[in-house]
Amino acid sequence: MTDRMSVLHAQVEQLLRSVSARPTPHPWEMSVAAYRQAGENMTALSGSVDERCTVENLTIPSREGALAARCYRPPVAGPSLRSGVVYLHGGGFVRGSLDSHDRLCRELCVQGDLIVVSVAYRLAPENPYPAAQDDAGDAFLWVSEHADKLGIDVESIAVAGDSSGGALAAGVALASRAQGPPVKAQGLLCPALDATMSSDSVERYMDGPFLTRAALEWSYDQYIPDPADRRSSFASPLLMPDLAGAPPAVIISAEVDPVADDARRYAAMLAAAGVGVLNYEYKGMPHSFPLLAGVLDDGGHAITVFARWLSDLLRGDSPYSQYAGQR
Template structure:
């Protein structure tokens, strides 16, 4: 299935952007007992990443890391779905900055559509609307809703809490002005992957506090804890796509050590989560972040929040964007779309790969 795929995935670094003095290469392919947890397809992707001899992310400059991620983000994506309406937007931030965004709609005409505000992943430092274009198209297509993907400002140029503030400003704008773009402001969800999942979880808490009802928070392997001290951070520290040195590199650009305890960085440590929007939480089993994602889902459930938790076995961080190689990605697309349809009161999901549950 991936025989013709390029050699780099995440964090990718095509040779055109590797520094002249190349840093040490990543460790050799994993051969510890942990590797048996991976599906054959996931193991094949990781082996190809190692054969590509990419330098570790944390050895690159921010500009090099961004360029590499942009170039490699679509390597293993499903074919880009065609939609009848894809438009650029500009959303005003509190400081007057115009935030770039992109609107995706599965219908060019008709009534107002429910809308998902989507926040891309990338450790608050890399990633963009473009790196998550295919995923947002697929969610719009399969969920039958509008998706607005936000280009929030990145660190280190814009450190914490800039991304949090940009996210909230965009969500508040959709609630106030969404009708002008064909969105139904009474049916809004917020979602994202990785760092974007963190931002979505935080925005859901802010929406509760502001009295803004949300239909759903869609959290794809979100970061939720203040520190990298869970068992999964130790178990999957190296060789499983997202590595501990890279996490440290991301966070060093975004937050100070003291700011890590702020719930707007670590929603698991929010004073309370009562009354927050229902959640769909999709996690990768072989991911340093899996334990904190489970802990956040458990905390929501303990507070009486409806939670649908899916753990996709044998796959790693970033799998959601590897649908050409990883079947679990396509399954997760279907699960996420079904959750959105249910939350928005839309008819049942498309008759695609949504029945092969991986709980």
Template sequence: MLPHLPDRMPGLADVTVPLKSAALRGLLALPRPALRAFAGDPVVIDEQTLDLEVQAALRMMALSREPAVGAGPIDVARARVTANARVAGGRQPIGSVRSVDAGGVPARLYVPRQDSDALLVWFHGGGWVIGELDTYESVCRVLAEKAGVRVLSVDYRLAPEHTFPAANDDCLAAYRWVVEHAAELGADPSRLAVGGDSAGGNLAADVALQAAAEGLPLAFQLLVYPATDGTGSSRSRTLFREGFFLTGVLLDRAVASYTPAPEQQLHPRFNLLAAEVPAGVAPAYICTAGFDPLRDEGEAYADKLADAGVEVELERFSGQIHGFVNWTGAGRSGPAAVARLAEVLKAGLAPRG
């Protein structure tokens, strides 16, 4: 586990987002020997070494007594996760942004400065309980600009107010609307992708399966550490249950909030490892984080798609933790990982000769 931490870094938990952001950027800009001295001895689990910047950031959060992600009352947890995303995300450039009504589902369209007619429909993470358009503002801007594609971020309904399959239905409805109104979005129907992280990866994967079953056009799916196992039985769920940002307790809370009935947790639209894979499923890129409770199930889903004949690329960011996609504005390793996602997305939506 992580090295022993001193009792407290006074007052850090209460400072504003700009000050927290400056403190984090300053910490991660330290030379590696200084960063190692702050972070402590290397953390090695399952023959993987935790990224030094990640370890230092986790130590900083522990010293500041930051509440665990998703902890506390729902409204407080939602506000906190959005504020923390701004801390790590920074202010990223974009050509333009506008609100969209995606067939009754709120959404936000990001158009890069170097525009194209390729479009990614993005479903945010947050355990089906937290997360919103603002939480993923920086992520969507970076993917749009670096991949050179339009990004439509979908604001689906959240639990516990709206339980399964509300989020799934919203995401599928939004995608159907995108296909029908691609021209209004400046998109080519032959260059559409779905993507998301964590719970959003689960939702994106479900949309991809449903799109294939319905014969809807879909060129690519970008699944970032997706949740795919409704049974929660993987080895990584136990191995990384404590100490690496996403905890087992909070993951259990998220699952229970969205799928309160046991039969819902086993439904193939939620428990994707039990889903049938129809013909024509779009090529997929699936990435996982080495120190993430969801690691093994994401990789198992890649194997499932490959076994069904789907074109799949699987990549593990072995030193990273759950949530790295939000680290677009601090340090080096997080932004580099997101830049890799943008590179993959660009290739996945490249014009076909």
């Protein structure tokens, strides 16, 4: 196991010192409600909110009822139809909300000149697998069917997400090959893509920070309690045997992260299948660092890179590279 403190960025070390005075219990040591509230409290570290975009709350019908959603539109007048992104928040399938990812979605909207639809899918443990994946697929279908009314070009829609939301986004992208509607691009931020936790980084960075091996396993236990389901290609996109025909991808990852190798392996597999990949790993950064953009400079930089690369892919004017390097 690598000593994480020897490779962490100085700003991360400073943040860890500041939060060590208020230690947070492990997720299994508190109620689910308290765990969710602890996640919402982290938004104080996400940075200032860009008020320039137009925000509208929506309700999206799904096979199991209705999903809350939030639509973000860029502040500057543009073409009658813009490229769009269906965004799926992270939170280990257990927590996360429209509010916890509001700042990130605003930046994605403004910096990428994109219409972003953020979706509040059903959470575990109340709603185990495949509830969240079903909701993600239903939401993408609804946005595609209502693209004109939303001001979105139906031929230019991406699906994106961070952490567990990255797994959901990858699942929607892979499913679109067979059943549609078409996904033009997929955007994955620090994605957790293997519910069997087979990546070497799970052990290498088992102590985190911000995500530990034990917390990752606990999250999968809540969402996918049946071990057999964890080998499903839609629960674990990294286990999909054939990625040919998948949408091109933007993958942003963190070096000091139990799921770091999920991103590396998936990028390599996509490239081997002939899929365009823009892949960037931030040295010294922990899991979900873009959500800490208020205190980590690389968090803000990552959101900018993510927004611009995703926008370029949707507009068809970005070159691909199998591996774009490390910051």
